[in-house]
């Protein structure tokens with residue numbers, strides 16, 4: 001519960017206060033905006049002085065223009081209550097990050113020999129150069145769910161691994177407690193990487209001399225350093241630094257110009273419309289479970305979500321609220337990949353999670369613009385594919401069966 005994930009206020013209190021400050025923000029934005037009816041759409045004076053009128057002397061900011069800056073600052077203060085900047089990593093006391101672990105985890109993340117037919121690695125379904133999702137296509141569009149061993153299709157959409165260390169738990173239904181635990185799942189899952197069992201994974205790793213050395217370095221002093229748990233620990237340590245700070249973090253850090261006008265308006269709407277009932281914290285999500293179809297039944301929903309894990313009737317159709325970091329890049333959306341367009345996704349959220357049937361098109365566009373400010377920079381060097389250690393004489397051959 002670090003990183004300010006706790007929600008600091010009650011729903012209604014928050015909404016009222018936000019409503020009031022939004023009015024200020026919107027008024028300010030209009031004043032500071034680019035459209036000045038008298039000047040036929042010329043930029044406002046304080047942003048760009050009129051070259052003809054002032055003999056080259058730059059005028060001081062006009063009085064009307066000042067509220068714009070004030071209101072941006074107000075929006076920032078408000079935003080800081082609900083969100084926070086991405087940390088450089090999310091640490092797990094159970095698995096402290098070390099450089100040797102990260103280096104090993106990176107190799108394992110890219111190694112297809114962790115799959116039965118040596119044709120799938122974590123990177124196949126979570127492509128780090130493409131925002132950590134599965135970008136493989138069929139008939140010209142990204143598949144809604146991912147193909148695993150032998151082309152078998154899973155039943156859920158591959159979420160991004162970026163910023164995933166922030167989540168309360170892993171998977172759409174939160175059935176795995178953390179990244180280290182999660183990394184054990186796909187390797188032996190028959191519709192994913194399909195290794196026969198943990199022992200065969202360990203045998204494969206132990207057959208590769210470079211891995212024996214790397215595990216020894218990453219887990220010094222352990223007699224059985226090459227183990228299934230340590231494979232997962234190394235991958236987890238690598239993932240814990242997969243963070244993508246972007247313009248929104250600069251804004252939260254105090255750079256008032258980091259968001260453009262549409263994004264600022266979208267941010268104010270995001271808070272005022274009530275998206276922050278669920279999408280909060282540094283990830284704008286990942287902090288709790290909520291029902292898909294909170295205010296109205298979601299049509300055709302089959303996957304019961306968290307109820308499959310807890311068997312609790314109250315958990316039917318509950319899913320982990322996804323982080324919205326990089327969401328412009330990570331479609332298709334939802335646990336089943338059923339929604340292709342972000343505009344449609346946002347409109348459906350308003351309708352089914354907040355009982356707002358009609359979001360005016362300009363507001364929808366502003367919300368989507370704001371989501372664009374959550375697109376961060378990929379850590380190019382950190383994610384560069386490493387050279388993998390060579391097979392040993394005993395390393396098993398690929399098995400397509």
Ligand code: HEC
Pocket residue numbers: 109120121122123124125126146147148149154156157158159160161164167169170171172173179182183186187191192193235
């Ligand atoms: C065949 C495709 C496939 C492969 C290979 C694969 N994954 Fe996934 N991954 C998925 C899918 C699908 C989900 C969501 C499943 C669910 O929620 O039930 C997922 C979920 C995750 C999550 C949870 C993210 C979140 O937001 O909850 C993490 C982390 C992750 N995978 C990491 C890995 C790692 C590490 C590997 C390699 C050891 C790996 N994956 C291999 C498809 C894949």
Ligand code: HEC
Pocket residue numbers: 172270273274275276277278279289290291292294319320321322323324327330332333334335336345346349350353354367
């Ligand atoms: C009552 C809680 C709640 C509210 C309010 C809410 N959301 Fe969501 N949102 C969710 C849940 C839960 C999911 C994932 C459901 C699933 O995958 O089946 C989700 C999914 C999304 C997604 C898709 C993300 C992805 O990676 O698939 C976007 C985008 C989104 N929400 C944006 C918004 C916006 C914008 C608002 C405000 C208009 C909003 N949400 C309001 C709970 C909420």
